[in-house]
Amino acid sequence: MDFEKTIDRKQTSSVKWDRAEKIFGSSDVLPMWVADMDFDNARPIKDALRKMIDDEVLGYTFPPDSLFTAISNWQNTNHNMPTKRENILLSPGVLSSIAVAVQAFTDPGDSVLIHDPVYPPFFSMVNKNERQVYRTPLNLENGQYSMDFDDIERQFKDEHIKMFVLSNPHNPGGRVWSENELIQLVELCKKYSVILISDEIHSDLVYSENTCVSPVTLDASYKDWVITLHSATKTFNIAGVKTSFILVFNEDLKEKLVKVQEETELDIVNTFGMRATEAALAESSEWHVALLEKLEANRSIVTDFFDKELSDVVYMVPEATYLFWFDASRLGVDNDKLRETFARIGKIGLNDGVSYGPSGKSYMRLNFAVPQSLLIDGLKRIKTVFDHYSK
Ligand SMILES: Cc1ncc(COP(=O)(O)O)c(C=O)c1O
The missing domain is CATH 3.90.1150.10 (Aspartate Aminotransferase, domain 1)
Incomplete structure (x- = not known):
């Protein structure tokens, strides 16, 4: 390296x-x-792909058990998130997962809240799916962003928000949201029946003084409100292989996601992505x-x-x-x-x-x-x- x-x-x-x-x-x-x-x-990622090219026929494939094991182990070890195979859905990308979640949990015209500023495709994915985007501005305090919970609660209530899409950690500000902030956010989601989509694609790129917390791990009841999106692509610089995963711990929520994924074939990921993801998570620590x-x-x-x-x-x-x-x-x-x-x-x-x-x-x-x-x-x-x- x-x-x-x-x-x-x-x-x-x-x-x-x-x-x-x-x-x-x-x-x-x-x-x-x-x-x-x-x-x-x-090196393990390149070796896995090279071996595949040299030794295999590139026909149809299915996700092997070893890939799910690699994801479970990673989530367990790095994110304190005990994850079983049935909690994992594969998806071509985190943005496709956002689109799937928008379709699964909201109807056209429904309201979705995002931070301002935030990664621009949050806006476009919701907007292209014909849902209404609302923004809650982040406060700027001591040179860092923080959430405005009064504004979030007001918009949850007044705009009948159905979903909140969170960048955790925050792109572009680099904030690692605190446990306390995440609890306040999920409690509001519970109170107003809002599904929280926690995009954690940057959560393995955290500096030593900080710990990134996945909100779904903070209370047993949060599994009914939080969907976690993650991927090895950002951490291991393999965005071109277009493979990611969704972590879902509530059966009803999972069923809704699976339905949309199956209707759109967005449950299928490519062989290169599966191999690269497994080699990244299992062998590239x-x-x-x-x-x-x-x-x-x-x-x-x-x-x-x-x-x-x-x-x-x-x-x-x-x-x-x-x-x-x-x-x-x-x-x-x-x-x-x-x-x-x-x-x-x-x-x-x-x-x-x-x-x-x-x-x-x-x-x-x-x-x-x-x-x-x-x-x-x-x-x-x-x-x-x-x-x-x-x-
Ligand atoms: C917060 C965030 N979510 C999602 C993505 C893109 O994810 P994917 O390539 O898996 O769709 C990025 C890429 O920069 C990102 O910063």
Whole structure:
């Protein structure tokens, strides 16, 4: 495992690298946007896929017991979530799972609540399924986001919310929600009969001082309200294999999910994804530990750089995720021009906060899961943009 090796990912249909020109309007942009790491995959994953290519015929397959065992063990060991085979549903992606949950637990026109800001497809998945999206703005306290429970309760009541989609930990702010916050949220869900979808795709990318809690584990009654979505794809950088899993502990909820999955064939995942997921969860812990060390070191490089070189720029120290969320309002550029401005002046491709919802409007998101040389290059490019506007 060599996290300092720079890998040429151009011409590999990489969204991060090969779509950069289209998204940022220039071919010389350093792409540090979409949540995809510029690190090679763990050896056991590559070995499992290589073995398959060399030794097998790529016909129809079914999920083997060993895959379910790997998922159960992972959830049990890393998330304090005793999980049996019958609690696991496979799904091509966390976003497909959100779509399935929306169809399973709500009707067209129903109201779904999400945070603001939050990962943009939460909005689009609900919206494309013709449900009504409501947003509850996060409070900004001591440089971190926190939930506004008064607003959540008001909207649960007034807007007759049927479902809440939570990013746990939070993308883009990197918050690891506390046990207390999660209990308050699920208690409100219970009170107003709201299904909580806890998207935990970033929950294995948590820094040493924090523990990510799955709300479903906090009380036996929560299994009737919480569905957990997870995947090995973010942690192990295998998003291209399109395989994820849903954890569900209530029979009625499970039946509803299975019905939609079967109606849409969204219960079938591909062979490569199954093999890669199993090899990741069952055999790649050493790589995972080393990754967290590398990301923690990169997080320090980023915060040190901002403290030293851009000391008046407000940012959030991520408690989890390799995403760094900073406020670019000092530039005085229109929020909807920020992405283009960073690309044109700094030659760097970042996600713009406005796409995460109105509350994210002046922020930018940097993906720091890259070798150190690229990271330093990217940080200098960001500084160029701030320097340009302070002249
Ligand atoms: C919070 C969150 N959920 C879901 C996804 C995408 O999941 P998938 O590729 O499994 O659909 C991402 C990707 O960045 C994410 O950040």
